[in-house]
Amino acid sequence: MKNYFYRIWNSLEKLESNIAFYPTIISLFGLLFAFFMIYLESKGVSKYLIEHAPILVVNNTETARVLLTTFIAGLISIMVFSFSLVMILLNQASSNFSPRVLPGLISNRRHQIILGIYNSTLLYCIFTLVSITPNGDKYQMPGFSVLLGIIFMTESLGAFIYFIHSISQEIQVNTIMDKIFRKSKARLEKLVEAEKHIDTDFEDSSDWKSIMANTTGYMQDVSLKSLAGLAEEHNLKIAIVPIKGAYILKGIPVLKYKGEPNEEMDDEEDLETKLINAITFSNNELIEDNYILAFKQITEIALKAMSPGINDPGTCINAIDYLTELFALRMTKKDNSYYFNDDKKAVIHIKTVSFEELLYNVMAAMRNYCKHDIIVVQKLFIMFQYLLQQNNVLNENYKEAIIKEVINLKKDALNNHNNEADIKTIEDYISKLRHVNPSEYTFET
Secondary structure, three states, X not given: OHHHHHHHHHHHHHHOOOOOHHHHHHHHHHHHHHHHHHHHHHOOHHHHHHHHOHHHOOOOHHHHHHHHHHHHHHHHHHHHXXXXXXXXXXXXXXXXOOHHHHHHHHOOHHHHHHHHHHHHHHHHHHHHHHOOOEEOOEEOOOHHHHHHHHHHHHHHHHHHHHHHHHHHHHOOHHHHHHHHHHHHHHHHHHHHHHHOOOOOOOOOOOOOEEEEOOOOEEEEEEOHHHHHHHHHHHOOEEEEOOOOOOEEOOOOEEEEEEOOOOOOXXXXXXXXXXXXXXXXXXXXXXXXXXXXXXXXXXXXXXXXXXXXXXXXXXXXXXXHHHHHHHHHHHOOOOOOEXXXXXXXXXXXXXXXXXXXXXXXXHHHHHHHXXXXXXXXXXXXXXXXXXXXXXXXXXXXXXXXXHHHHHHHHHHHHHHOOOOHHHHHHHHHHHXXXXXXXXXXXXXXO
């Protein structure tokens, strides 16, 4: 039962990133509130207010109909305009920055809430208008409900003004990169904090039983609590084979485990089914689940900025600033990750991208697109200088990986610059790096 609870909770968390999630919830509240007001009107709330507080009631049928009809038409126009702006934002972000940033923009909670306010007010006005029905030679007049409709419409106009302001900010590349950076930094800090004061060796899992993927898609998330619960019930040790965020093909191993199922509870097939159900496959990737995606997104924004069609080195330099801080934070994290039970015993080995591999993947792309621009090359050398000066590095191999990338960048930069001033600039930065370089490593090619 606990495992099913974890899966349901994880599914709800994924739904939150859908652009229709909050609009649907808020619209449902608007619809229910409309029916609630219809019920109160049937009990005579407007009649009571006319006698005791007439200022709170719209008591003219034609005025009420005109107001509600105008509100409905206006809200439809506002919604069309707002959704058009969202589509323009997504199209521009995909064209100018990277298609990978789209899930983060779509999951913007503020925009979802604003669209929900529009739709809930629209539904409320529609059902309030329908509730104005003839009663003999008179009309049943929901005067108080109409006043609430005016208040809700005013709120929608305020939300529309805020939406215009927000969308103009969200479309800026610095805002997009800053949001990516903050999400990734929060995720990394959480992982680093969880690893503090914990050191362990996990036994080799090469001969353990393998569980194959039963579907294809990105391995978006793993319910570690669910796997840990199964490990405790059956006295297992578990290893997650692919790296989180990797694209999984059906039939390749995704989990390995050591131990036998508790026959009183499950047979082997049932156990393997429960284990594989702890993994969430999806066609989308979220930074909140995988900090590596932030490195990919920021790198792709930098590369797009350096393309001939965009030609924006300033954005590339800003992207390197964000990458510098993320790499410095990544250097405080171990290459191996584990999940520990309540007894501080490692029960799950989580495969992660090593620092060396992460740095190489980023720099391989950056060197290819930026090696001809001496300003960007200087910025990359400054990044390496800052990383080599870090004192809270968990593994000295991290600095060795940095030295390798300095040498690679030096080779590509010298091969693409013939100007004596540019060559001197490159050599000067190499000289500066020698002063912060650990003595056991060299920059010589």
